[in-house]
Amino acid sequence: MSRNGIRNGDIILIVLAVAIFIVISLGILGDGLHGGKNDMVHISTPSENLVYPLNEDRTVTVDGTIGKSVLSIQDGKIRFISSPCNNQTCLHGAVSNASDFIACLPNGVMVSLSSSVDASDQEVDEIVF
Amino acid sequence: MCSRIHPSSSQLAFLGAACMFFSMVELSIPRFVPFFRLGLSNLPLLVALSMGMDFSGFLCLLGLKLISQAVVSGTLFSYVFVLSLAAAVSSGLVMYGLSLLLNRKGLFSLSLLGVSVAGALASNTAQCLVATLFLGRQAMLLFFPVAGLGLVTSVLLGLASNAFVSNSEFPSLFCSAQPQVAVQGSVVNDKRRSSSLLKKAAAVLMGLMMVSIFMIDSLWYKGGVLAFTMAVLLAVRCKVHPVRTIVLIVSVSLLSLFSPYGRVLFSIGQFDVTLGALEHGLSIGLGLACTMGLSRLIMLCLDLAGKGMLALLLVYVGQLGEQFALQRKIAGWKPSSWKTAADVAVVKVYRGDIVD
Numbered sequence: 001m002s003r004n005g006i007r008n009g010d011i012i013l014i015v016l017a018v019a020i021f022i023v024i025s026l027g028i029l030g031d032g033l034h035g036g037k038n039d040m041v042h043i044s045t046p047s048e049n050l051v052y053p054l055n056e057d058r059t060v061t062v063d064g065t066i067g068k069s070v071l072s073i074q075d076g077k078i079r080f081i082s083s084p085c086n087n088q089t090c091l092h093g094a095v096s097n098a099s100d101f102i103a104c105l106p107n108g109v110m111v112s113l114s115s116s117v118d119a120s121d122q123e124v125d126e127i128v129f
Numbered sequence: 130m131c132s133r134i135h136p137s138s139s140q141l142a143f144l145g146a147a148c149m150f151f152s153m154v155e156l157s158i159p160r161f162v163p164f165f166r167l168g169l170s171n172l173p174l175l176v177a178l179s180m181g182m183d184f185s186g187f188l189c190l191l192g193l194k195l196i197s198q199a200v201v202s203g204t205l206f207s208y209v210f211v212l213s214l215a216a217a218v219s220s221g222l223v224m225y226g227l228s229l230l231l232n233r234k235g236l237f238s239l240s241l242l243g244v245s246v247a248g249a250l251a252s253n254t255a256q257c258l259v260a261t262l263f264l265g266r267q268a269m270l271l272f273f274p275v276a277g278l279g280l281v282t283s284v285l286l287g288l289a290s291n292a293f294v295s296n297s298e299f300p301s302l303f304c305s306a307q308p309q310v311a312v313q314g315s316v317v318n319d320k321r322r323s324s325s326l327l328k329k330a331a332a333v334l335m336g337l338m339m340v341s342i343f344m345i346d347s348l349w350y351k352g353g354v355l356a357f358t359m360a361v362l363l364a365v366r367c368k369v370h371p372v373r374t375i376v377l378i379v380s381v382s383l384l385s386l387f388s389p390y391g392r393v394l395f396s397i398g399q400f401d402v403t404l405g406a407l408e409h410g411l412s413i414g415l416g417l418a419c420t421m422g423l424s425r426l427i428m429l430c431l432d433l434a435g436k437g438m439l440a441l442l443l444v445y446v447g448q449l450g451e452q453f454a455l456q457r458k459i460a461g462w463k464p465s466s467w468k469t470a471a472d473v474a475v476v477k478v479y480r481g482d483i484v485d
């Protein structure tokens with residue numbers, strides 16, 4: 001028994017507690033930064049920018065140059081489900097990867113994805129040296 | 130030190146009163162991090178463990194501490210109580226388990242310091258986990274400041290309780306005698322009014338409002354209820370805590386911004402501040418503030434303070450407060466005097482030796 005009644009076990013417990021604290025804190029920070037599920041959808045329209053998480057299902061209606069575009073986020077994918085444009089090209093295809101991009105050019109609505117995962121992990125179409 | 134003891138109900142009431150007294154002291158200290166507590170009210174728990182209280186007695190004391198803390202802070206009927214419950218159960222089990230190692234010899238011998246630190250970590254972890262139910266996943270971001278500060282304060286608390294146990298004559302007094310009640314008359318007795326029918330109806334109404342907070346997801350409605358609650362509290366001359374409330378709402382809103390959705394209002398570097406997240410955070414923050422205010426009103430309506438099993442406890446709380454203030458005056462305002470004052474006050478009240 002030393003000064004202030006501090007004993008061996010106290011020191012061991014304090015070291016343990018600090019270690020657990022650091023591990024949990026790092027875990028939380030790491031989860032926040034590299035969660036993988038933190039992919040975000042960025043929708044840009046002529047009037048505003050919108051951000052939504054890719055892992056929550058929802059339908060988003062936005063105002064474009066010529067009318068309303070409706071987008072659906074479902075099962076980690078985003079796609080247009082209705083558009084006021086003539087060619088309706090934007091309704092084809094859904095995207096889920098951070099490198100992908102869809103847009104309805106006539107309506108001025110552009111959708112891109114961003115990922116918290118490092119750029120090196122992302123799919124690359126082609127590399128030219 | 131005596132062997133495992135099962136405390137009498139008046140001994141429990143006395144220790145519970147000490148918990149309540151420290152909760153009051155704690156409430157008078159301003160808080161900078163929301164959801165963070167110094168944990169002063171754990172001092173009596175630590176002292177009880179060092180005196181070898183048995184498990185059932187300790188559980189009772191834990192319950193008394195939980196309820197008296199909630200009554201003092203007015204959070205008995207609000208979400209905060211769930212947080213405190215999780216904290217009390219987890220830290221209580223950890224602290225009791227470790228207390229079995231107290232005063233052993235060898236490598237794993239412990240003092241109250243280790244018990245306090247482990248209890249604080251368990252309590253803060255449980256609290257943050259339960260907070261995610263109310264605030265969403267980003268509530269875990271609170272873990273770093275809350276548990277970090279908790280480690281520091283729990284070391285101080287552990288050292289303080291070690292010092293108390295080794296210097297005070299209270300532990301041996303507790304093991305050898307029952308607490309006495311010095312009747313002073315002034316404290317509780319005649320303050321008990323039965324709740325009138327009107328008050329009970331008001332309590333039910335407040336309860337319904339509390340439920341509606343969770344059903345109606347409108348910022349205007351929640352803001353209105355909060356304003357109403359504050360107005361009623363002011364009308365019945367209760368303290369409202371505007372700064373505390375605003376800090377709560379602002380910090381919850383900030384927390385919510387970490388999961389952005391909706392229109393981008395502006396960006397700070399890579400970080401988008403979004404309208405949807407802001408509204409979501411405000412909604413939760415206002416809701417929490419409403420439940421806390423309504424909880425206090427419900428307790429007022431039900432006249433909770435001053436009933437049955439808490440009566441004796443309340444007598445002790447009053448006496449502890451008076452004696453502590455008195456002893457501080459006698460001991461002077463030196464930094465070391467609070468310890469002596471607390472020590473003398475506790476012993477005097479326990480002996481019923483307080484007629485001056």
